[in-house]
Amino acid sequence: MVVLPDKLLVKVMVLSMVATTGFSRVKREEDAQQSYPEGENEIEPLIIDRGPYFDKSVSKNVTALVGKTAYLGCRIRNLGNRTVSWIRHRDLHLLTVNRFTYTSDQRFSARHNPQTEDWTLQVRYPQKRDAGVYECQVGTTPPIGISMYLSVVEPVTTLLGGPEMYIHKWSTMNLTCIIKHSPEPPPSIYWTHDQQFPNTENEWMEFGKVFEQRWNFPNCGGAIDRKHIRIKCPPKSGSYYYNYKHFLVSY
Structure with missing residues (x-):
């Protein structure tokens, strides 16, 4: 068993206190003139700059439709004056x-708004060949980056x-x-008969009459049985705009 001298124990205890309290350096000479409360240590805390880092909650894999603009995003904290690059891993x-x-x-x-920490890669008219891994990279030494698919x-x-x-x-x-492989509801759905679609006003009117005879809803060519929205019906419309769910609705 090794017995440490008393003076060495005192030095060890002081160093341990400095390490656990976060103090790192003695105050400068020009600070010596300032008065401090009795018992306060004559040392300043060291503020450590951890450098740039990514907010991983923002960088997520993205699924886009062919031809519809896609956006890949990353959020970088403490960027400072470093550069931000987007790299395609495939090549x-x-x-x-x-x-x-x-x-x-x-x-x-x-895309980047100086008021935010968000950096976005915009891909217009994406095609299937554009699928793959992309990386948002910060120009540190060595570089750091975060990838998404x-x-x-x-x-x-x-x-x-x-x-x-x-x-x-x-x-x-x-x-x-x-409809499969659609990350979002399509903006419109069209039905055709024998690969033909109404082209003239008369054809559309005939199309609407068939729907009205079947569903008692005028000036309409189709409906999706999902969301019902209450509307104010025209006066004296009778049973028009009335469906089996007892709604006066517009699709």
């Missing part, structure tokens, strides 16, 4: 540096019970269209 191609585009493919561009999909439609269905003449038939 290690440098796409942007800060807000400047470094690729000949002008579909890629960087861009998926580019094209919706696929199938007809439930199709492709051929047989029914009795004059009977009612319900057709259900299923």
Whole structure:
């Protein structure tokens, strides 16, 4: 058993106190003239700058539709005056540096608001070949970066019970269209008959009459049974705008 001298123990205790309290250096000579409360240590805390780092809650994988603009984002804390670059891993191609585009493919561009810590890579008219890993990189030594995956999909439609269905003449038939690989609801859905779509006003009017006879709802060519919105009906409209869920609705 080794017995430490008393003076050495005192020095060890002082160093331990400095390490645990976060104090790191003695005050400068010009600070010596200032008065401090009795018992306060004559040393200043050291503020450590951890440098840039990523807010990982922002950088997520993205799924985009073919032809619809995609956005990849990263949020960088404590960036300072370092540069921010976007790199495509497939060919290690440098796409942007800060807000400047470094690729000949002008579909890629960087977005940044100086009031925020967010940096965004915009990909216009994405195609399936654009899918892959992209990296948001900060120009530190060595560089640091965070990667995310861009998926580019094209919706696929199938007809439930199709492709051929047989029914009795004059009977009612319900057709259900299923859309797969769509990250968001499509802006519009079109039904055609024999690959034909109404082109003239008369054809549209005839199309609307068939829907009105079937569903008692005028000036409409189709409906999605999902969300019902109450509207103010025209006066003396009778049973118009009235559906089986007892709503006066507009789709």
